[in-house]
Amino acid sequence: MVTSTDVRDDGGRSATSLLYNPVLRQIIYQVLTCAFIAWLIWYAASNVAENLARANMTAGFGFLTGRAGFDIAQSAIPYSSDSPFTRALLVGFINTIIIAVCGIITATIIGLLVGIGRLSSNWLIAKLCTVYVEVFRNIPPLLVIFFWYKGVLSLLPDVRQSLSLPLSVYVSNRGIFMPAPVFGERFWLIPAALVVGIIISLIYRAMARKKQMATGKASPILLVSLALIIGLPVLTFIALGTPITFDPPVLGKFNMRGGTVVGPEFLSLYMALSFYTAAFIAEIVRAGIKGVSKGQSEAAAALGIRPGLTTRLIILPQALRIIIPPLTSQYLNLTKNSSLAVAIGFADLVAVGGTILNQSGHSIEIIAIWMGVYVTISLATSLFMNWFNTKMALVER
Amino acid sequence: MTDNLAYLRETFLQPAPPPGGDSTVLGWLKRNLFASVKDSVISIIALLVVVWFLINVVDFLFIEAVWTGTNRLACATVAQGGTLPDTWHGACWAYVNAWFTQFMVGSYPRDQLWRPITVAILFVATLTPLLIPKVPRKGLNAILLLIVLPIVSAVLLLGGVFGLPFVETSFWGGLMVTLILSFIGIAVSLPIGILLALGRRSKMPIVKMACVTFIELVRGVPLITVLFMASVLLPLFLTPGTNIDKFVRALVGVSIFAAAYMAEVIRGGLQAIPKGQYEGADSLGLSYFQKMTFVILPQAIKLVIPGIVNTFIGMFKDTSLVSIINMYDLLGIVKASFGDATWLTPVTPLTGLIFAGFIFWLFCFGMSRYSAFMERHLDTGHKR
Numbered sequence: 001m002v003t004s005t006d007v008r009d010d011g012g013r014s015a016t017s018l019l020y021n022p023v024l025r026q027i028i029y030q031v032l033t034c035a036f037i038a039w040l041i042w043y044a045a046s047n048v049a050e051n052l053a054r055a056n057m058t059a060g061f062g063f064l065t066g067r068a069g070f071d072i073a074q075s076a077i078p079y080s081s082d083s084p085f086t087r088a089l090l091v092g093f094i095n096t097i098i099i100a101v102c103g104i105i106t107a108t109i110i111g112l113l114v115g116i117g118r119l120s121s122n123w124l125i126a127k128l129c130t131v132y133v134e135v136f137r138n139i140p141p142l143l144v145i146f147f148w149y150k151g152v153l154s155l156l157p158d159v160r161q162s163l164s165l166p167l168s169v170y171v172s173n174r175g176i177f178m179p180a181p182v183f184g185e186r187f188w189l190i191p192a193a194l195v196v197g198i199i200i201s202l203i204y205r206a207m208a209r210k211k212q213m214a215t216g217k218a219s220p221i222l223l224v225s226l227a228l229i230i231g232l233p234v235l236t237f238i239a240l241g242t243p244i245t246f247d248p249p250v251l252g253k254f255n256m257r258g259g260t261v262v263g264p265e266f267l268s269l270y271m272a273l274s275f276y277t278a279a280f281i282a283e284i285v286r287a288g289i290k291g292v293s294k295g296q297s298e299a300a301a302a303l304g305i306r307p308g309l310t311t312r313l314i315i316l317p318q319a320l321r322i323i324i325p326p327l328t329s330q331y332l333n334l335t336k337n338s339s340l341a342v343a344i345g346f347a348d349l350v351a352v353g354g355t356i357l358n359q360s361g362h363s364i365e366i367i368a369i370w371m372g373v374y375v376t377i378s379l380a381t382s383l384f385m386n387w388f389n390t391k392m393a394l395v396e397r
Numbered sequence: 398m399t400d401n402l403a404y405l406r407e408t409f410l411q412p413a414p415p416p417g418g419d420s421t422v423l424g425w426l427k428r429n430l431f432a433s434v435k436d437s438v439i440s441i442i443a444l445l446v447v448v449w450f451l452i453n454v455v456d457f458l459f460i461e462a463v464w465t466g467t468n469r470l471a472c473a474t475v476a477q478g479g480t481l482p483d484t485w486h487g488a489c490w491a492y493v494n495a496w497f498t499q500f501m502v503g504s505y506p507r508d509q510l511w512r513p514i515t516v517a518i519l520f521v522a523t524l525t526p527l528l529i530p531k532v533p534r535k536g537l538n539a540i541l542l543l544i545v546l547p548i549v550s551a552v553l554l555l556g557g558v559f560g561l562p563f564v565e566t567s568f569w570g571g572l573m574v575t576l577i578l579s580f581i582g583i584a585v586s587l588p589i590g591i592l593l594a595l596g597r598r599s600k601m602p603i604v605k606m607a608c609v610t611f612i613e614l615v616r617g618v619p620l621i622t623v624l625f626m627a628s629v630l631l632p633l634f635l636t637p638g639t640n641i642d643k644f645v646r647a648l649v650g651v652s653i654f655a656a657a658y659m660a661e662v663i664r665g666g667l668q669a670i671p672k673g674q675y676e677g678a679d680s681l682g683l684s685y686f687q688k689m690t691f692v693i694l695p696q697a698i699k700l701v702i703p704g705i706v707n708t709f710i711g712m713f714k715d716t717s718l719v720s721i722i723n724m725y726d727l728l729g730i731v732k733a734s735f736g737d738a739t740w741l742t743p744v745t746p747l748t749g750l751i752f753a754g755f756i757f758w759l760f761c762f763g764m765s766r767y768s769a770f771m772e773r774h775l776d777t778g779h780k781r
Binding site for chain 1: 720
């Protein structure tokens, strides 16, 4: 006798088991995903082709060699409106890097001070730092930029009534005018001396470590390194007979002549990014210091290690392990937020790209360049982070 | 017997007063502000700075501020062509007052203002019970807030049906746009983010790679480039002749961006769920989708509610960037108001930005407080 279950078993086995075969299912899902992505790309590409054809345009990066035709106010490398688009983009990229590096340095210093301040035993300081963090964390960075640009810096006096500070520094609503350094012939010897100083101090440190391991005697590493790194360039500077002169700005009829200027766009972007990011860094620093358990410092005290050494050798290395990963992502955020420069016309990568986009209409290429550059920076940073994390990871039992 | 003793106290000692006023104001001051010489110096300097700063801020914001007036003359000094003395320096609240409706809803037709107001009331009415942990029926509430409310709001705000006059999105503006952009951004990004997070943790290499590429690409670039892409490239990607609304383009950009960040938040939650939960669901014979919807996701999402709120705060702040692609959100309209000749004075930008900053701050600070509260509230269940 054939039961109903038997029938189902025999008749439906191959179909059901195929349907419920996990390997086959995964393949089907992935083929579907591939098909969907391929269709999406094909759909977009064919539409782009048709749209471009209608607008009588061709895609491709060839246009980048054409003449830019616009001026850039602040450029770290020689640039004129006759330079090609690629040069303009390079100027923008360098400006992005400059603003990011300046912002990161200042934000780290402010963030470190505020973060430690929040843990201070002094009630007033702790509360002030808390207020700082809570104010800046909860306001859009773009608003902070406008605050400096439209609210503060534009209220400064006109160029002709500039505030005059010592050392021929003038402050006005067109920025800060400073004496420009003019480097002498053999000036390159000074950075060379700095490099030599760093190398020698690194060697000295390695030797001192070896000596300490062997004999237990500590050497004054910090003092010697400082003397080498600062002293060598200073000595070279004096020996070369101060190969640097300054060209101070002079007030002309309408504007300053000579000197170098830091424009209000750069200043407001720089200050806004520093103050905004510092609030986040402060929280990271605080979390990092609080994350080291109290037993660590107590154990160090029980071993008779001095407080300064405890901080340097026990607390800080452990706190840094907690601090550095989120800190890097804040640095990346600052770099990405520097693209807000476009709102106030500071010539960073996005602002320059935007000008080119408006001028040439090659939107796909420009946006591809933007994304390519920023993604490369992010990926490079995360590669570094992965390397750092594996190096710093706690070796657990 | 007492004679043998060298010393005997015969009177009862009164209890001594508590040491050096530990609980008094003076004791508190000594402990928290003047513990050492260095501390005292720092405290005094900080106190002087705070007092100086507060005096100036209160003076600017309230004492010297101008509260009434109809044009720039009310807020300008004699040298600037106004009536105030040259030493005057205060906020111009009269200008904020004149622009207030613009700051809230932009150029929304003034005779139709009841529509955004109704939407705001509905929003508060559906959001409040969702935020209070004790109120039951969270699922129904979430459906109301995330699915029903957007539809009702779209009908109310856009109009064109049920006899409501049609209002183009180009008339929308101000805080309304900021809220709509960030709210819809989060409502759209949540489901997409969940799918992306599941895809990233899946064992299928192609699905995983596609999700990782999308997430890392979007997270690696600034929002402004994604917004440019949405506003400039989206029309190129669609069939020729399709015209999409500028508002929708910004919405697409913001949603793409938020989805990538949301995916990472959700992934954090998925990773925090112990392996036993996955194995338990498997051993009960649940399918993948049953396992995720009934066992893993409810726990994972509950774990990352603070993270979701933080993403929302970020989104709320980031929507201010749409002003760069010529949309009038709160910051965009405040910026546009600086060009208004009626109120063109040196203090106008500062006043407007302080006002906008205060609104942004109020929302973000409120949300971050709520996130901290939820963190404490949810913490109890997961302590091991």
